[in-house]
Amino acid sequence: MQVALKIWRYDSSTGERVLRDYEFDAPDEATLLDCLDIVKDKHDGSLAYRKSCRMMICGSCGMRMDGAAVLACKTRMYDIAQDGHVPVISAMGNLPIVKDLVVDMDPFWSKFKAMKPYLQPGYDVPQDGREYRISQQRMNVVHKEALCINCGCCVSECNAMESDPEFLGPQALAKGMRFVGDPRDAATVERLEQYSGPHGIWECTRCFFCNERCPKGVDPRDAIAKLGAEAIKEGIDRDMGAKHAKWFIRSTETTGWLRETELVPKTQGVVSSVKQMKFAMGLIKHNKAGLAFPPHVARDVSEARNLRKLVSEQDRQGALGHVQGERALARLAHGHSGDESLEDIYNRQGAFLRPYLPGEGSAEGQGSLTQADVTPGKEPTKKPGGGA
Ligand code: SF4
Ligand code: SF4
Ligand code: FES
Numbered sequence: 001m002q003v004a005l006k007i008w009r010y011d012s013s014t015g016e017r018v019l020r021d022y023e024f025d026a027p028d029e030a031t032l033l034d035c036l037d038i039v040k041d042k043h044d045g046s047l048a049y050r051k052s053c054r055m056m057i058c059g060s061c062g063m064r065m066d067g068a069a070v071l072a073c074k075t076r077m078y079d080i081a082q083d084g085h086v087p088v089i090s091a092m093g094n095l096p097i098v099k100d101l102v103v104d105m106d107p108f109w110s111k112f113k114a115m116k117p118y119l120q121p122g123y124d125v126p127q128d129g130r131e132y133r134i135s136q137q138r139m140n141v142v143h144k145e146a147l148c149i150n151c152g153c154c155v156s157e158c159n160a161m162e163s164d165p166e167f168l169g170p171q172a173l174a175k176g177m178r179f180v181g182d183p184r185d186a187a188t189v190e191r192l193e194q195y196s197g198p199h200g201i202w203e204c205t206r207c208f209f210c211n212e213r214c215p216k217g218v219d220p221r222d223a224i225a226k227l228g229a230e231a232i233k234e235g236i237d238r239d240m241g242a243k244h245a246k247w248f249i250r251s252t253e254t255t256g257w258l259r260e261t262e263l264v265p266k267t268q269g270v271v272s273s274v275k276q277m278k279f280a281m282g283l284i285k286h287n288k289a290g291l292a293f294p295p296h297v298a299r300d301v302s303e304a305r306n307l308r309k310l311v312s313e314q315d316r317q318g319a320l321g322h323v324q325g326e327r328a329l330a331r332l333a334h335g336h337s338g339d340e341s342l343e344d345i346y347n348r349q350g351a352f353l354r355p356y357l358p359g360e361g362s363a364e365g366q367g368s369l370t371q372a373d374v375t376p377g378k379e380p381t382k383k384p385g386g387g388a
Helices: 032-043 078-082 106-114 136-143 153-157 159-163 169-180 188-195 209-213 220-233 240-255 260-275 277-285 301-313 319-333 342-347
Strands: 002-011 016-025 062-065 068-071 088-090 097-099
Touching: 002 032, 002 078, 002 097, 016 032, 062 153, 068 153, 068 209, 106 169, 136 169, 136 319, 153 169, 153 209, 169 188, 169 220, 188 220, 209 220, 220 240, 220 319, 240 260, 240 301, 260 277
Parallel strands: 002 088
Antiparallel strands: 002 016, 062 068, 062 088
């Protein structure tokens, strides 16, 4: 097949940046990484990029295609070339570029290390002298997180990191959940305290780009939600984000809907409420404050209350509840109805690729990546410090 690429070339030592065109023949089965190899071998030996395994395991070949992070060795070029599309390849975002498609991973690794990404064992040695056994249900909580290959694709697209480069970020927090959720780890509370601090869990904007771009189905945003749930379960709720989450639970339980106007007085206290009075008056003036008294109560509020009761009775307030929710949401998202099984749904003509579901293995190594692989955008985003 005939392939055409546009590649952003960059040299951090000179600051020179230029978009170069390449056209060449490639085998039909070629991936983006194979195509870069062809460019480097036959057309331009100065092109710099990272690679190692060529099979979606080492995490070296993260880069952007048309403005969205991909693993080059996972991205097949056939359909793109047949469509006549010329993708724009650039370095990952949120990390400083060293040269062409190679970024400086030091900031990434220092956040990774800050999570203490190793087991701090605190379990009793089983009396029979055999291995420590964990139920499948408990391991389901961290199964997705354990799939991470540290490629950085999630970090590349994280908009909380864009506004706060100190934010721990999706990869590091997913790694943190890997150990918080491990029943053998004895440092759960210390970890949750650390991850709940400034630049931690509650700084995530919930944009879900990390879930969308993760090539391994780790779904880091889900991991962050699990961390939040575990933190609240352990009573670690000093952060305003945790207070907001708690208020939303309370408001759905009492009236069946989210009473956002009460958020500030209920979570930030009187002084802060007074400071925001001018803003509140503006809302009232434009009839946007929702100040009905007594507050409107949803007709089926008992359903919200029963749901909360059920979660509590089943002891699913923390991460376990999220795992259960993921399974239910996956069914809804894929149009589950009546007696139709998940298998039936994925066998439908034109169905999405099957996402990874906890405990069910990952289909075709695709994880939960079901969104379009191509995001429009010819220009790489410029970041302070030279990141693309
Ligand atoms: S959901 Fe949160 S962690 Fe994920 S990309 Fe968005 S801001 Fe970053
Ligand atoms: S969470 Fe996914 S995208 Fe992020 S580093 Fe791990 S494998 Fe890569
Ligand atoms: S080369 Fe190892 S993940 Fe792509």
